Amino acid sequence: MSDLETTLTFDHQDAFIALCGANDQHLQRIAQTLSVEITARGNTLRVRGAPHDAGVAADVLTQFYDLVVRGFPLYPPDIQRGIRVVAAGKGQTLAGVFLDTVFVTSGRRQISPKNLSQKFYIDAIRRHDLTFGIGPAGTGKTYLAMAMAVAALVGKEVKRIILTRPAVEAGERLGFLPGDMAEKVNPYLRPLYDALYDMLELGRVQRLMADNAIEVAPLAFMRGRTLNDAFVVLDEAQNTTREQMRMFLTRLGFNSKAVVTGDVTQTDLDKPHRSGLVHAQRVLRGVDGISLCHFTSEDVVRHELVSRIINAYDRDDKRRAAPSPRAGAQGKAAVEA
Numbered sequence: 001m002s003d004l005e006t007t008l009t010f011d012h013q014d015a016f017i018a019l020c021g022a023n024d025q026h027l028q029r030i031a032q033t034l035s036v037e038i039t040a041r042g043n044t045l046r047v048r049g050a051p052h053d054a055g056v057a058a059d060v061l062t063q064f065y066d067l068v069v070r071g072f073p074l075y076p077p078d079i080q081r082g083i084r085v086v087a088a089g090k091g092q093t094l095a096g097v098f099l100d101t102v103f104v105t106s107g108r109r110q111i112s113p114k115n116l117s118q119k120f121y122i123d124a125i126r127r128h129d130l131t132f133g134i135g136p137a138g139t140g141k142t143y144l145a146m147a148m149a150v151a152a153l154v155g156k157e158v159k160r161i162i163l164t165r166p167a168v169e170a171g172e173r174l175g176f177l178p179g180d181m182a183e184k185v186n187p188y189l190r191p192l193y194d195a196l197y198d199m200l201e202l203g204r205v206q207r208l209m210a211d212n213a214i215e216v217a218p219l220a221f222m223r224g225r226t227l228n229d230a231f232v233v234l235d236e237a238q239n240t241t242r243e244q245m246r247m248f249l250t251r252l253g254f255n256s257k258a259v260v261t262g263d264v265t266q267t268d269l270d271k272p273h274r275s276g277l278v279h280a281q282r283v284l285r286g287v288d289g290i291s292l293c294h295f296t297s298e299d300v301v302r303h304e305l306v307s308r309i310i311n312a313y314d315r316d317d318k319r320r321a322a323p324s325p326r327a328g329a330q331g332k333a334a335v336e337a
Contacts, residue, residue, distance in 0.1 A: 004051040006058045010043050015068040019061065021076065026064075029079045030057050060086050063094040072098060077304070081115045084298070088116055102144065103151040106201045111147045117299040118144060124291035125259055130252065132237075133261040134281065135295025136310045138302035142235050145259040146195045149231040153213065158255065159229040160212065163192045164248075166219040166239045189216050192235060219244055228253035237262035237277040239269060245276025265317070 010016040020027050020040060027045070031038045036049030036057045047057050060082050068074055082094050097119045103111045113119040118140055125131045125148050133141035149161045167188040193216060196205050208214040219240065234240075234248055237260045245260075252258050262277045269275055284290050297310040 003048050004054040005046065005048040006054060008045045008047065008058060008061055010045075010065055012069055013043060015065060016043050018068045018074055019065045021074070021079075025076060026074065026079050029076065030060060030083065033080065033083055056083065056087050060094075067094055067098060070095075070099070077301075078114075081301075085116050090116065092116060092119060103147040103154075103199060105199045106204070111144070111199070113144070114140070114301045115299055117293070117295050118301075121293045121295075122148065124293050125257070128291040129257050129289055130249070131257075131259050131291045131293060132277075132280070132284075133259060133293050133295070134264065134277065135299065136263055136265065136297055138300040138306045138310075139295035140299075140301050141261040141295065142191070142233070143195055145233045145235075145261055146192070147199060148259070149233055150196070150199050152231045152257070153208075158231045158257070160231075161214045162222075162227060162230050162232045163189070163196075163214070163216045163235070164219050164222060164233070165189055165192065165235045166237075166244060188218060192216050192233075219248060222248055222251050225251055226253045227251045227256050227258075230256045232256065232258040234258065234260045235262070237280075238264050238267040238275050240276035241269070241274055242276045242279045245280050249280070265313075 010019070021029075024040060027038045027040060030036070034049065034053040034057045036047055036053050038057065038061075039046040039048075045061060047054050047061070049057065060079075063086065064074060064079075064082055078098070082098075085092055085094055085097055097113050097116065099112065100119060100122065101110045101112050102122060105111065113122050117135075121131070121133055121141070122144060125145065131145075133139075133145060135141060146163065149158075149163075152158045153161050165188055196214065196216075200208075205214065209216070219234065230253070232252070237245065239262075240248070248260075249258070260277070260280070264275060264278050264281075267275050267277075272278075281292060285292060297307045297314070300307040300310065
C-alpha cells in the first residue's frame, strides 16, 4: 500500500510555533510514535506515512492546533496522550477530553482529564451515584474524585464532603498512638489533606472543616452513620475488608454520591484475597447505578518512569505466579507414579 501524503497549513504563527514545540520536539514525538515523516516549512506541515498512521498524525496536529488557538498550554506529555485519544477512535475529540474542566483551583489552574480513561471516569461519576476507580498509582483516581467532590460542594450540589481511608497499619485501633485523635489519624489521611490544599486556599479549607462541610476521617468512624447530601470518597479501598466495604457502601443516603478508589495490587492486608475492593468488583458488576472504571499503566499521568515501573512489577508478578517447568514435570511424574 502506497504512503499517504497530507499538507496542513496554519494561519496563526504563535499557535503554530507552540504546536511544533521547542526545537520541533512535539513534531518529532508524533513522527516517532506513529512512524511517519513530518516536514515543516513556513507555516505548513507535510505529513507522509502509511495511510492510517498519517491520517492519525494529521488529525492530532489539527486538533492540537485548535486547542492551542483556544489558549490550551501544550506540553510534551500531552502529545502521547493526544495520540492515544485520536488513535482509539472512540468518538472523543481532544477538545472534549482536555477542555472538560472539572474544577478551577484557587490558583486558577484548571483540573481536567488528561486521557480517555480519566474522561470516562469523570463522566461515570457524573452519571452514577456510586463509582469505582480501580488501577495503579499515578492515574489520578483519587485526585479527580476529590476535584469532583470539591466542585459539587462549591456548586451547592451537596452540603458536605466526606473523605475517608482505612487506617489499616494501626488495625483501626488507634488508641496506642501518641497525641489526640487528630494527631493519631493524620498520618493516614495526609494525602487527602494535601489534595484539598492543592485545590482550595488553606483558610477556606479550615473554615469548611470547622463548619463540618468537609470531614476527613478514618473508615472506622463511618460505622452506624447515614450520609445524606454528601459527596463521599473512600480512598485506598484495597485495604478494606469485605465487611468494611459492605459497611461503607450501605452508608449512602439521599442526594449523595460515593467514589471508591484503590489499587488491588497494593493491599496492606494480612490476607490480600480478603480485600473488600476485590470482592466488591465481583459482587457489584452489572448492578444498575454503579460504574466500575479501570485504569492501566498507560493511564499514568506522573513521571513516565512510573508507568515503566508498574509494567516491570506486573511482569514479575506474572512470572512468579506461573508454574515453573520443573514443578510441572514433578507434578506429572507424581501422577504417573
